[in-house]
Structures are given as C-alpha cells and as structure tokens.
Amino acid sequence: MTVLNDPAAILAKSSMTRAQVIAVGLATLLNALDGFDVLSISFAAPGIATQFGIDRAALGVVLSMELIGMAVGALVLGNAADKIGRRPMLLSCLAVMSAGMALAATSDSIAILSAYRLFTGFGIGGMLATTAAVVAEFANARYRNLAVAIMAGGYPVGAVVGGSIASALLSGGGTWHSIFVFGAIATAAFVPLILWLMPETIAFLVLRHGPAGLSIVNRQLEKLGHRSADHIPELEPGTQKVRWRELFGPGLASVSILLLIAYFMHIMTFYFFVKWVPKLVVDMGFEAGTAGSVLVWANVGGASGSLVLSLFTQRFPVRTLTILAMIAGAGAVIWFGQPHSDIATLSVIAGTAGFFVNGATAGIYAMFAQSYPARLRASGTGMVIGFGRGGAALGPIVAGFLLASGLTLPWLATIMACGSLIAALALTVLRYREHGVA
Template identity: 60%
Template sequence: MSNTDPRALIAREPMHRRQIIAIAVATALNALDGFDVLSISFAAPGISKEWGIDRAALGLVLSMELIGMGIGALILGAMADRIGRRPTILACLVVMASGMFLASTAQNLTVLSAFRLFTGLGIGGMLAATNAIVAECSNARRRNLSVAIMAGGYPMGAIVGGSIAAFLLGTTGRWQSVFEFGAIITAAFIPLVLWLVPETIAFLLHKRPAGALEKINRTMVRQGRAALSELPPRDEEPRRFSFGEFFAPGIASVTVLLIVAYFAHMMTFYFLVKWIPKIVVDMGFPPASAGGVLVWANVGGASGSIVLSLLTQKIGVRPLVIGAMICGAAAVTMFGQGFTTLASLSIMACIGGFFTNAATAGLYAVIAQSFPASLRAGRHGLVIGVGRAGAALGPITAGLLFAGGSSLALVAFVMACGTLVGGIALAMVRYRENAIA
C-alpha cells in the first residue's frame, strides 16, 4: 500500500477513539455470542424437568446451535466478504434475536431444536464478521492485542449473562426467561451497531460499492484524518479460490492435522460448558446454583485466554496451546472424579475452563500462522466450520454415554480424550514451514 492509501495510515498511526469504540462494540458482540451459545446450557435443567426428556435427547438439543454456527460461519461469514461487515452483523443480530425469542415459545423438543439451529446460523456469521471488523479497525501495533481482547469477550459474556440467567432462574423459576432476556439484549445491539460501527475502510476499498469514496471520507473525517480526493489504485483482483489448494503438496498435512486438532478439542470444550448445569442439578443442587458453577467455568476461561495471550509475548504459541490441551484433558477428567460440593465443583470447573479456553484462543493464532497468505482467508472458514462438527458431537456423545448408564467419571474421561488427541495432532503440525507474515 502507498502512503496515500488510508489502510496504510490506519496501520501505522495511533488509534482514534472511534476505532477503539468500534472494537469495543465488536468485543461486546462476541460477549453476546458467548451468552447466546450457553443460554441453552443454563435453561437445560428446567427444560429436562418440564418435558421429562432423557439425557440422549438433551445432548442433541444442546448441540443444535453449534451445528448452526458451523453452517453460519461458512455461509454468512462469506456474505461478509460480499456485502460488507456491517450489514452482515445487522442481519445476524436479527437472526439471533428472532431465534432467542422463538426458543422461549417452543412447546416441544423438536421445535426448540429447530429454533436453536436457526439462532446458531446468526452466531456463526457474527463470529466471522466481528473478527474482520477488529482486524480492519486496528493499527498494526495493537492488532494482536485487539483480537485477544475480542476473544476474551466470549467468556465474559457467559460470566455476566450467566449471572443474570442464574438470577432469572432463581426468581422466576422459568427456563423461558433466559431466552427472553437473550432476545431483548440481542435486539438492543441493533441500534448500537447502526450508530457506532461504520463499514470498514478496507472492505470499501476492496469492493468499491456505489458511494465508496463518500463513505470512506466520512469515516476518515470522524477519525480526525484528511479526506481523500480520489480512491487509491484498485488492488489486483484476486484469482478465484480453489478448494483443492488446501490439500496441495506441503499444505495437505497441515490442513488435515489442524482440522483434527480443532475438531477433537471442541468436543471436549463444549462437553464441559454445555453439560455442567445438568450434571450439577442431577447432583441435587437447584438450577440457579448450577448456573453459578458454569459462570465459574467461564471465569476460568476468560482468565485462561488473557494469561495465554500474555505468555505468547515470551513463548511460542504452539507449545503453549499443546500444554494447555494436556492440562485441560487432566482437568476435565478430574471434574468427574467424585466432587460433590458446590465449592469443589466450581473450582474444578474454573480450572477446566482456564485450560480449555486458553487452548481455544491460542488455536486461532496457530491457524493464522499455518497457511500462506493466499490461503489465510479461506482456511478460517474451512477449519472452524468443520471443527464445529466436533463442537456439536461433544454434547451429543456425552448424552448418549449418560443415557447408556455410564458414570460421570467415565464420561468425563472419555470426553477429555478429545482435547488430548487435539494436542497430539497439533504437535505434528509443521506450520512454520508454511507461515507467511
């Protein structure tokens, strides 16, 4: 980029408060995703009691929005590259708010599952669009920090939203109140995005829609920068992407191993965060207390992502993630080993959340380093999209094991093996040979 290209100015100059605000809103949107994904976990004990469903069926409904997220990340995420980040975020908010409200009206498991699948479509698209917003609004010096802060929004949303959900469950006794709250808070973000999040300059320069210069100048002036007299030269038109490039010589093993690592780890991660409330309720504790244990798992998760981000300044990210996966497997196994008090369950959930979420946050950085620049945009959708199948399979597998009479200790051990397999697969990735800055 030339010095007259506004992307170069954004990359090298200090960040304006409007850039920081846009990143803060994107972080809040990621926090919203964190609550929306786990809302079904908070509501699950009440649903199971009211409808009398077994654990196998509950495992299926716990996974439906995860399936939707995988589809949404691939389809709606691609839409963000065609129509823009801002309109995609607004569309995803409408989908999410509608899905949350409809879930509160469901009268049976089939209908609830369909509404959770629909909600997941919006969540998956939102994740892809907010990643782009943060990367394109940050300067070069603060980009990694901004992405790390945004990633930390996910468990923070579960902490704050989970605390509210626990309060609602304790005061109303209705599982529907969790989804009603989610619908209201999601809809509230629509005017916030319209007001504070403009389309990114990087997207406008790449796609050049009608009025691009005027939109870019409006953003530039609001950021305290000089307006452009004309658009800079157009980037070279990218060649059409071929799916087969992911499996070309030198890349195929990296692609397969990363998919295995992410898939297997997501099975463990979402077993932990999806099943905690139901497991705790089945021990005889009230749903509000069970929600509190899940909140502690996310306190650990938020801490884990922050600690890993800080450690990457001194230690390579891949060995950190492998270490977090090994420790996470041990912690998830220990969670099932006979702890019967709320305090001990909360501590073990916090430790498990710390390591499994640290590994999840670090995996995104590893993926970014694992492909050449020409494949970097497409690899996110492929690896994350396929990996979400592992996220969906985790709660389903656990539900089937529980329904078959397996003890919590055995289920926790089996599910912990997922992140252990992920660590082994990640150790086999030779990503430095392929990384391009």
C-alpha cells in the same frame, strides 16, 4: 527509508485510534452476546428436561442443535461476509439471533425448540466468523493478537453475566422461557449500536473497490482518525472473488486442514464441558441453581484465561501458548470428572478448566487472523469454524449417549478431554511444517 502510504500499511503501523478501539470493544461485546446465546440452553437444560420428560441422550441432541446451526452459519455467512461486507453481515446475524431467541421462548415441544435453536445457531455462526475478521482488520499489527484474544474472551464474560442473570431469573420464580426472552431483548439492543459505532473495515473496502475506490477508502480512514493514503495497490486478477478451493490450494492447504482438525477436536472438549456442567452437577445431587453457579465459575475462569493469554501473546508465540493451554485444559477436564463431595471444590476445578480451555480457544482465534489474508479472512475463519463446529455439536451428543449407556463420569471426562490433546498435536504438526523439523 521509504514510508509505505497504502491503507494496509497505515493501519498496520499507526497507533490505534479511539474509533478502532471502540470497534474492537463492540466486537468483543458481540462475542459476549454469543456466549450468552449459546449457553442459554445450558442454563435452561434442567427445566427443559423436567418439562418435556426427556432422557440424557435426547437432551444431548437438544443441547447441540444451535451448534449444528452455527456450523452451517459460519460456513455460509462467513463466506458471504467477504462478499457483502462485515457491517451488513453483523446486522443480519443480530436479526436472526434475536428472532431465534424470541421464538425459542414460545416452544411447546422439543421438536419446535430444536428447530428454533438450529435457526439461532445459524446467526451465531455467522457472527463468530465475522467478528473475528472485524477485530483482525481494525487492530494494528502490534496489537492484533491481543485484540483477537480479548475478543474471544468476551464469550465467557457473556456467559458469566448472562448466567448470573439466568440464575437470578430461575431463583426468582421464572421458568426456562424467561432466559430466552432476556436473550432476545439483549440481542436486539445491539442493532442500533452497530449502526452507530461500527464502520465497515478498510480491508473490505479496499477489496470491494480496488484502486478506483481511493476516495472512499480515504473518507473511512479520516473517520477512523488516520491520514489519507496516496494509493491502493493493484489487486491481482480474481482477488475480489472469494473461491473456496483457494483455502485448500497451494500454500494454504496444510494450514486449513491442521487448523480444522485442531479446532474440531478442541471445541468438542470445550462444548462437552460447558454444555453438560449444569446437568452433571444436578446429577451429583446438587440443586439446579447451584449447578448454574458452577458453570458461571467455569466461565469466570474462561474470561481470566482469555485475558491472561492475550497479555502473554505480547511476549510469547501465540501457538506455543495455545498448545500448552490445550494440554492443561485436558488435564483439568479429567480432574473435574473425578468424585467430589462439595460445590466449592467443583467450582474451583471448573474455573481452572475454563481458564485453560477457553484460553486455548482465544489463542486459536488469534491464529485464524494470522493464517489467512484479508480477502479470505472471514471465509477461512468461517470454514474452520463451520466444519469445526461439527465437533461442537458432536461433543454434547456423544457425551449424552455415553452417559445413557452407563459410562461413569470419570471415564467420560477422560475420553472427552482427549479432544484437546489431539488438537495440541495438530498445532504442533502445523508448527513443524511451517518452520521445519530442525
């Protein structure tokens, strides 16, 4: 039996080394940072609404500004990561995110705050697209789905830790500004860690240098703890050029379109839930600090859901798990919207919803890694995330206007939960298109 000895085969078939595990772990921490950065505005929302005297419709727009930035960032910077490299893009995104968080803390008007959150979201979007590619390219074939799902699970972990810190800051007399100051410092602290512990991926180096770059690739393989490759396969003409139209060309068009629909609709449900939980709980008559704790429990459930789904991917198809999680998540969001009289019940339901909704998000990230080849991985992921984040931005805005129009919470939750149900349908169609109706 012939043993392949090109870089891709070496990484796919070999055990993961300490350096690879560290790189995956660091990418997971970066996603945790994203979790805090995105949800920082949710923890700050009650204070922002009080200081600037805005209604729920206007607050819904503010809550969505970094999500709009994320859409643009994922599209633009995800594509750029396939051109300049994963490591430089991670460093650039950290710089943008840290500056945006610091500037948000200085805001003295809703317009200025919205602009800074838009800027912050631009960096977060690029980070999401790049970390997904990084994990897929550092993990071996056996653990790729597990690694990507664990990376996605970093998001709610960051929200849990960050939310606990935010609640402590607010309970200790701090204002909403202090949440952004903490976020800026935590984000900047990752720059030296990336410089020290995150090498460039082998997949990108192969694409950048081709067969002539064998010595460069082998040096990186050695740093990762692997044997040298004896050759790099010839690249097809144009392989090193990333073209957007390829994502919708033969063989990828239906995959891209259905993944885009699934992500758009599911993430609309996801961000309605995580963005509006604190304000909805306050509107139910509970204190702001207590409302933040419900969101923390939602993210505890989210972290658990990502972990459980990631473990299950070792035994069951990731797409089947993702579809089931989307359906269960929709049911839990509807349940949350029903009348409840105590905070303990709300926390349990929020944790259940987080478990399934974030578990489904982890699953769909793993599907991105499976669906696109290495040279299009960051671009494809960025494209789906970028356009899909339109759903993320739309969720809180639509919810805000529906609430302002007088719609009751039970009906609102039912309408917004339909996003995950439509997403499950899109993934089911994708499954049948790939494997045939029979």
